[in-house]
Amino acid sequence: MVRRFVISPCVLWLPLACLTLSAAARTRPHYGGTLRIETQGDPWQMPDGIARRLVLDTLTTVSDAGSAQPALAVRWESQNAAHRWEFWIRAGVHFQDGEPLTSDAVAAALTDVCSRAGAGTCPWRTVRGVGSSVVFTSDSPVADLPEMLAQTEFAIARQDVKAAVIGTGPFRVTGYTNGALTLAANDDCWSGRPFADAVEVRTRRTVRDQWLDLSVGRADVVEVPPELLRQAQQQRMNLLVSRPADLLALTIAPSGPFASREMRQAATLAVDRMALYNVIFQKQGEVTASLLPAELSGYAFLFPSDRDLDRARALRGGATSPPIMLSVSDTSATMQLAAQRLALNLHEAGFNLQVATASRPTVALELQKVHLEATDPGAALDQMLAHFGENGSVTGTDAATLWQEERGVLDKETIVPLLWLPRAWAVGERVRDLHILSDGEPDLSDASLEGGK
Amino acid sequence: MQNARYNPPQRIMVKMCWAVVVAALACLTPAARAATWEQPAAELAKQIAALSGPGAVKLTLRNESGLAAVEIPAIQRLIERDLRGFGVVAGGKDSATLIRVTLSENLQGGLWVAEVVEGTETRVTMLRVNLGGATSASGPPNLVVQRALMITQSDPVLDAQIFTVGTLARLVVLEPEQIVTYVRSSAGLAFASAPAGGGWVEDQRFAIAHTRPYPRDMRGELVPAAQDHLFDAYLPSVQCAGTNTGAQIAVTCADSDDPWPVSGPVGNQVAGLVGGPTGVPQRAFYNAMRDFFTGVLAPGYGMDLPPFYQASDIPRPTGTGLLLNTVDGRLLLIENNTLKPIAGTNDWGSDFAVLRSECGSGVQVLVSGSGAASAGDSLRVYEVVGREAVAVSPPLPVEGAVMAIHAENNGTGATVIVRRDAPLRYEVWNGSALCH
Numbered sequence: 001m002v003r004r005f006v007i008s009p010c011v012l013w014l015p016l017a018c019l020t021l022s023a024a025a026r027t028r029p030h031y032g033g034t035l036r037i038e039t040q041g042d043p044w045q046m047p048d049g050i051a052r053r054l055v056l057d058t059l060t061t062v063s064d065a066g067s068a069q070p071a072l073a074v075r076w077e078s079q080n081a082a083h084r085w086e087f088w089i090r091a092g093v094h095f096q097d098g099e100p101l102t103s104d105a106v107a108a109a110l111t112d113v114c115s116r117a118g119a120g121t122c123p124w125r126t127v128r129g130v131g132s133s134v135v136f137t138s139d140s141p142v143a144d145l146p147e148m149l150a151q152t153e154f155a156i157a158r159q160d161v162k163a164a165v166i167g168t169g170p171f172r173v174t175g176y177t178n179g180a181l182t183l184a185a186n187d188d189c190w191s192g193r194p195f196a197d198a199v200e201v202r203t204r205r206t207v208r209d210q211w212l213d214l215s216v217g218r219a220d221v222v223e224v225p226p227e228l229l230r231q232a233q234q235q236r237m238n239l240l241v242s243r244p245a246d247l248l249a250l251t252i253a254p255s256g257p258f259a260s261r262e263m264r265q266a267a268t269l270a271v272d273r274m275a276l277y278n279v280i281f282q283k284q285g286e287v288t289a290s291l292l293p294a295e296l297s298g299y300a301f302l303f304p305s306d307r308d309l310d311r312a313r314a315l316r317g318g319a320t321s322p323p324i325m326l327s328v329s330d331t332s333a334t335m336q337l338a339a340q341r342l343a344l345n346l347h348e349a350g351f352n353l354q355v356a357t358a359s360r361p362t363v364a365l366e367l368q369k370v371h372l373e374a375t376d377p378g379a380a381l382d383q384m385l386a387h388f389g390e391n392g393s394v395t396g397t398d399a400a401t402l403w404q405e406e407r408g409v410l411d412k413e414t415i416v417p418l419l420w421l422p423r424a425w426a427v428g429e430r431v432r433d434l435h436i437l438s439d440g441e442p443d444l445s446d447a448s449l450e451g452g453k
Numbered sequence: 454m455q456n457a458r459y460n461p462p463q464r465i466m467v468k469m470c471w472a473v474v475v476a477a478l479a480c481l482t483p484a485a486r487a488a489t490w491e492q493p494a495a496e497l498a499k500q501i502a503a504l505s506g507p508g509a510v511k512l513t514l515r516n517e518s519g520l521a522a523v524e525i526p527a528i529q530r531l532i533e534r535d536l537r538g539f540g541v542v543a544g545g546k547d548s549a550t551l552i553r554v555t556l557s558e559n560l561q562g563g564l565w566v567a568e569v570v571e572g573t574e575t576r577v578t579m580l581r582v583n584l585g586g587a588t589s590a591s592g593p594p595n596l597v598v599q600r601a602l603m604i605t606q607s608d609p610v611l612d613a614q615i616f617t618v619g620t621l622a623r624l625v626v627l628e629p630e631q632i633v634t635y636v637r638s639s640a641g642l643a644f645a646s647a648p649a650g651g652g653w654v655e656d657q658r659f660a661i662a663h664t665r666p667y668p669r670d671m672r673g674e675l676v677p678a679a680q681d682h683l684f685d686a687y688l689p690s691v692q693c694a695g696t697n698t699g700a701q702i703a704v705t706c707a708d709s710d711d712p713w714p715v716s717g718p719v720g721n722q723v724a725g726l727v728g729g730p731t732g733v734p735q736r737a738f739y740n741a742m743r744d745f746f747t748g749v750l751a752p753g754y755g756m757d758l759p760p761f762y763q764a765s766d767i768p769r770p771t772g773t774g775l776l777l778n779t780v781d782g783r784l785l786l787i788e789n790n791t792l793k794p795i796a797g798t799n800d801w802g803s804d805f806a807v808l809r810s811e812c813g814s815g816v817q818v819l820v821s822g823s824g825a826a827s828a829g830d831s832l833r834v835y836e837v838v839g840r841e842a843v844a845v846s847p848p849l850p851v852e853g854a855v856m857a858i859h860a861e862n863n864g865t866g867a868t869v870i871v872r873r874d875a876p877l878r879y880e881v882w883n884g885s886a887l888c889h
Contacts, residue, residue, distance in 0.1 A: 027782070027802050027803045027823050028670055028744050028745070028762055028802075028803040028804075029669075029670050029744070030780070031743055031744075063877070064560070064874075064875070064876070064877065065560045065561060065876065066560050066561065092664065092666075187742065188666065189666060190666050191666070191669070192666055192667055192668045192669030192670075192671075193666075193668060193669065193742060194669065195669065195670075294517075294557075294559075295558075295559060295560060296559055296560060297559055298557040298558055298559030298564030298566070299557065299564065299566055299577075299579065301517065301555060301557070301566075302566065302568070302577060375560065377559065377560075377561075398579075398581070399559070399564050399566075399579045399581065400577070400578065400579040403577065403579070445669075446669065
C-alpha cells in the first residue's frame with residue numbers, strides 16, 4: 001500500500017528549527033553591512049520577487065497561524081455581509097521619496113494592480129479612499145479580504161518621474177547595474193530601520209554559481225532547489241527550509257482529447273506521484289492530491305493520491321490516442337524531468353504524450369509550479385482557484401466548506417495536484433536572525449550581519 | 454584563584470518546586486486529559502449520527518495530529534460511547550457502514566474529520582477542536598535560578614515590574630504600544646485565564662503615543678520613580694510617567710530624548726551608594742534609531758565610553774562600580790574612575806542583570822547566552838572577581854530566546870523576557886539566584 005502522505009524529516013522538523021537561523025537573538029542584532037543575496041529569477045517578478053518584499057508593504061500581513069495582522073492598515077471592518085470592507089490607514093507613514101501615504105494613494109495603487117493584472121484578478125469591484133480609510137466593495141462576499149491583501153500581489157507601490165518603483169518598505173532602490181539590484185536601508189521606515197545598511201540582489205544566477213559564490217564568501221544567501229536539498233545537507237550548508245510553498249500540478253484542458261471527464265480521470269489516475277517524489281524531487285516535500293498543504297487545511301488526506309493504472313486503462317478504453325502535447329511552465333531541467341516522468345506514466349495508461357520544450361499557449365496538458373503565498377486556508381484556496389482560472393471566491397471559512405469547494409473544483413478533473421515542495425536557502429556564516437516567511441521567502445529586513453556596527 | 458563557596462541547597466524550596474512539577478504532570482495524565490475531549494467527542498458523535506443514522510457501524514480511528522498516542526484510546530471510547538447515545542453502535546465488523554475518524558490538525562488547531570462510507574458514497578463531517586496545550590509536553594524553562602512565571606501573552610513584552618502602594622501590588626507590563634497593569638486575582642494563586650498567569654488579572658491599559666517610528670530591535674524599561682509618582686517607562690524617543698491616583702493609575706506619555714537611568718537598585722541597597730563614588734545617579738542617552746546606548750552618560754565619569762547595550766551598578770570592595778556590556782562584545786567595568794576590561798565573558802549575551810542574593814559574595818550577574826542559538830538560549834550566573842567574570846552556575850537551557858533581562862526594583866531578582874515560537878508568545882519570568 002502506498003502511503004498517501006510523505007513528509008520528509010526536515011519538514012517535520014520545520015516548526016522547531018528549519019524556519020529560522022539563529023532565531024534566538026542571544027546577542028542583540030548589529031546594524032550595518034551589505035547583505036548579498038543571489039537568485040535565479042527576476043527580483044520584481046510576481047508574486048514572489050525578492051525585491052518586492054523589501055521595497056513594498058501590504059495593508060496587512062499574516063501570522064504563522066494565517067490570521068491577518070496590521071501593517072499599513074491598522075484596523076479593518078467588514079460591512080454588509082462582507083460585500084463592503086473598510087481599512088483604516090496607518091498615520092505617519094511616508095513613501096521612500098517623502099510623500100505621505102494617504103488613502104487615495106493606497107486606492108490608486110490597488111486600482112493600478114487590478115488594471116495591470118486584468119479582469120477577475122482582484123476580488124473587489126471598486127476601491128476608493130475615504131478620509132483616512134480605504135473602502136472596498138464587491139458583488140459577492142469576500143470573507144477573507146484582510147488575509148488576501150497580505151499577498152505581495154497587492155503591495156502598495158508608486159512610480160516616480162523616472163518610473164522607478166517606490167514603496168514604504170524597509171529598503172529603497174538605489175540602482176541596477178550588471179545584473180545586480182542595489183537597495184539601501186530606509187531610515188524612516190514605519191516598521192523600523194532594517195539592520196543591514198544595504199542589500200545587493202544578484203539576479204539570474206545559476207544554482208551552481210550561487211553555491212560557488214556562497215562557498216568563497218561572495219554571497220550571503222543563495223537558493224537551494226528542493227531536489228538539491230539532500231546534496232546541500234551533505235555539503236553541511238547552513239540551511240533554512242520553509243513549509244510547503246510551491247504546488248506542482250498538472251492541468252488538463254477540458255477539450256480535444258480530454259473533452260470527456262472519463263479521459264481526464266484516466267489521466268489523473270495514471271500519474272505516479274510517488275515516483276516524482278522519490279526520484280525527481282529526492283524525497284522532499286509531500287505527496288498530495290489537494291490544492292492546499294496538509295498542515296494548512298487538515299483535510300488533505302480526504303483526496304486520494306494513489307495511482308490506479310488498471311482503472312486508468314479501463315477508463316481510457318482501447319482507442320488509439322492521438323499525440324498529446326505536455327507543456328511545462330518552467331524551463332528548468334528538473335521540471336523537464338518531471339514532465340518526462342509524467343509522460344511515461346500516461347503512456348503506460350495508453351496515452352501518446354510528447355513533452356514540449358517550452359510553455360505553449362494552447363496545449364492539452366501543462367505541468368505547473370504554483371507559489372502559495374497565503375497561510376489562511378480560505379485565502380490560500382482563493383489564491384489557488386484564481387491561479388487556475390476558477391471564477392468566484394471561496395464563500396466560507398470553516399474546514400468543511402473549504403473542503404466541499406475544493407472537491408467541487410477537483411471533481412472536474414482539470415487540475416491534478418502532485419507535490420507540495422518547500423523552498424530552501426543556504427546562508428553564509430556572517431548572517432544572523434534570518435527568518436523564513438510563511439510563503440518560503442527569506443525575511444531580509446530582520447536579518448543582521450556579524451561585524452556590523 | 455579560589456572558587457566561591459555556596460550555602461547548602463534549600464531543601465524546602467527544592468521540595469516545593471518538585472511538588473509544583475508533579476502537580477503539573479498529574480494534570481497531563483490521560484485520565485485527566487480525557488475530560489478535555491468530552492465535549493468535542495460528543496459533538497463529533499452527534500454530527501456522525503446525523504449522517505449515518507442509527508444502526509451498527511464499523512468504526513476506525515487514526516491520529517494524524519500531534520496528540521499523544523496514549524490519549525487516542527480514551528478519545529475513541531468517548532466517541533463510541535456518545536455514538537451509542539444516538540443509537541449508532543460501533544463494533545459491527547460486517548456492517549455496511551464504515552465510519553473513518555481522523556484526528557487531524559492544521560495551523561488553526563485540531564480538526565477531527567469523520568468519513569461515513571456507505572457503498573460508493575462517502576459523506577464527510579468536520580469539527581474544529583481546541584487542542585490547548587495537549588500537543589506540547591514541554592515544560593517551563595529549566596532555569597538555574599529560582600523562578601516564577603508572571604505572565605504569558607502573544608504581544609511583545611519589553612519589561613514588567615511589580616510596584617506596590619500600601620498593600621496593593623500592581624504588575625505593570627510595558628509593551629511597545631501600550632502599558633498594561635494587572636492586580637492580584639481574588640482567587641489567590643489560582644491561574645487566571647490567558648494572557649495573565651500566576652493569579653494576575655488585567656486592571657488597566659494605556660496606549661503609548663509616539664510620533665517617530667520605533668527601531669526594529671525594540672527595547673524599553675520600567676523604573677521606579679524617584680519622587681512624585683509611581684514609575685517611569687522609557688522607550689526609544691518616548692517617556693511615560695505612571696501616577697497612583699488612589700485606586701487607579703494614570704499614565705501620561707510624551708516624546709522625549711532624555712537619558713535613561715542606568716544606576717541599578719543593587720548599588721543602592723547593598724553598598725549604600727548610588728551611581729559610583731560620586732554618589733550621583735548615572736543616566737545614559739539611548740540611540741532611538743538603533744538598539745543601544747550612545748556611550749554618553751550624564752553626569753558621566755569624564756571619560757569617553759563606547760556604545761553599549763546595558764549598564765548596571767555593581768557593588769565592589771571599594772564602592773560601587775558600573776558594569777557595561779558594549780556593542781562590540783566587551784564587558785567593561787568603571788571602578789575608581791578607571792575603565793577596566795573584564796575577562797571571561799565570551800559566553801555573555803547582550804543582556805544582564807546584577808542581583809543581590811544570600812549566596813557566595815552576595816552579588817551575582819544573571820546573563821543570557823551568546824552567539825548563534827539554533828538550539829535555544831541559556832541563562833547563567835556569574836560573579837565578577839577582580840577583573841574576571843567567573844561562572845558560578847552551569848549554563849541552563851531556556852526554551853525560547855531571552856529577549857531582555859531587567860533587574861527588579863528590590864534588587865534581589867530579575868525580570869526575564871522569553872520569546873517562544875510556534876505559537877509565538879512572550880513569557881515574563883521572575884528569576885533570582887538559587888544557592889547550591
